[in-house]
Structure formats: C-alpha cells, structure tokens
Amino acid sequence: MDAHNLEAVVPFVLIHAQAEAPRECCGAIIAQVDGSPLYVACRNIAATAEHFVIEPRDLVRAEETGQVIGFAHSHPYTEPTPTEADLAGIERTGVPWLIVNYPTGSFTLTHPSGYVAPLIGRPFVHGVHDCYALVRDYYATQGIELSDYRRSWGWWEGANGPDLYRDNFEKEGFVEVPRETLREHDLILMQIRAPRENHMAVYLGGGVILHHLIGQLSRREAWQEFYQKRTTTVLRHHAFMKEPPCSK
Numbered sequence: 001m002d003a004h005n006l007e008a009v010v011p012f013v014l015i016h017a018q019a020e021a022p023r024e025c026c027g028a029i030i031a032q033v034d035g036s037p038l039y040v041a042c043r044n045i046a047a048t049a050e051h052f053v054i055e056p057r058d059l060v061r062a063e064e065t066g067q068v069i070g071f072a073h074s075h076p077y078t079e080p081t082p083t084e085a086d087l088a089g090i091e092r093t094g095v096p097w098l099i100v101n102y103p104t105g106s107f108t109l110t111h112p113s114g115y116v117a118p119l120i121g122r123p124f125v126h127g128v129h130d131c132y133a134l135v136r137d138y139y140a141t142q143g144i145e146l147s148d149y150r151r152s153w154g155w156w157e158g159a160n161g162p163d164l165y166r167d168n169f170e171k172e173g174f175v176e177v178p179r180e181t182l183r184e185h186d187l188i189l190m191q192i193r194a195p196r197e198n199h200m201a202v203y204l205g206g207g208v209i210l211h212h213l214i215g216q217l218s219r220r221e222a223w224q225e226f227y228q229k230r231t232t233t234v235l236r237h238h239a240f241m242k243e244p245p246c247s248k
Helices: 003-007 010-020 056-065 084-093 131-141 225-230
Strands: 026-031 037-042 067-076 097-102 107-110 174-177 187-190 199-205 208-211 219-222 231-237
Touching: 003 107, 010 037, 010 067, 010 097, 026 056, 037 056, 037 067, 084 097, 084 107, 131 199, 131 208, 187 225, 225 231
Parallel strands: 067 097
Antiparallel strands: 026 037, 026 067, 097 107, 174 231, 187 199, 187 231, 199 208, 208 219
C-alpha cells in the first residue's frame, strides 16, 4: 500500500482520537478485498496516557478481518512527529505507522527504515523502551538476538503468573554464575520494591551498569550499594562463557 492509500483513514482515526482524548487512540489498518484501507479501532491498555498498547484480543480481531498493512494512533494536543518509542515500534512491526494529531488532524506517515534507538537517553515506555528492551538491544550489538516477550504492566507484582525473567533466561542462552565472577556483558537481575525480580541491567565492567528504570532515561550508572543490595542473580550468556584473556 502506498502513502496515499493509508492517508484515506485519517478522518476515521481523528474520530477515534476525539473519543479517547486525552489518551492516545490506537488501531490497525487493514487491506480490504478491493485493496482499500480500513481502520479498525482497538482499545489502548497502556498504564499511562503518554503512549499506547493495543489490547491483544482487539489486534487478533483486526487480523481476522484482513492483512495488517499499518498501524495508527493519535498524539492528542502534540505534534504527530514519531517519538523514539514510535520509531522503535515501526521497526518491530515492519509496517508503516500513521500518527494523527488531535484536534488539528495533521498527520505523519512513517515507514520502517532500519532505525535503532540509542542505548543511552531513551525515555521509558513499558513494553517498548524498558529495562528488557534495553537489554535486548545491547545484546544485539554483540550479535546475540533475544526474543521479544509481550509483557503487561505490573507483571512483577504478583507471586504467581508468568515471570519474564525466570521463565525465559535459560532458553535465551543464559546460565546463572557466582556473583563474585561478575564481568563485562553479564546480566544482573534485581528485586526493587517488588515481591520478585523486576529489573535487569547489563554489567559494562569497571563497576558500571547499563539499565533503564521506570520514569527515567536509560543510562550508564555505577553499580552502587543501592543496586548491589538488590541484586539477586548474575547471568552469563553462553557466548561469553569462555574466560577472557588475562591482561599483561
């Protein structure tokens, strides 16, 4: 589908945006049998008003309607310029995103272009730019591809239910190692004001970690006492199991 065809759904996105403001509206753009685009409105289940997360059941319903050729959402009272999280989402979905401003109706249409968010300074958006997303992107720079897992806000609050970390680290190629052997590229799991592990960081060496806390920008930071006390586990990917050469 070309840009002109996708633009045809702007009026329908704007109607949805008006109904949802000040929250962002969101939906999928489907190719109908005749090739024309159809906007399928979906529910936004994001924990905050500054971004969107499509209700999975709504997306399944949209996919049953036809081929997904794009996604659309609104930027209420702000420019329709894609954010870093939007750009990352465009790459993840592999289809164009239409962003419509409410109430002006101005819009942008952005196609996948190979964008990769910087590791430092990205704003926190759960499920898109969070501590696990940063870990995935870091290991990708090392040639290691980790799976992207759907994660709902607050998954760490209950003692039962899916555990993003414990359920998956072994199949992603990580093994637990003694804390005293901590070295560059290791993955540190932490438990911060939660009943189970809810944060992870990459150890960069020299007492420095790379991580992304809720409500903050991703950053390098000293592995200080606060984080050390909350560290529960050190994991090492099998790609880094070989002992590093001794420095002379």
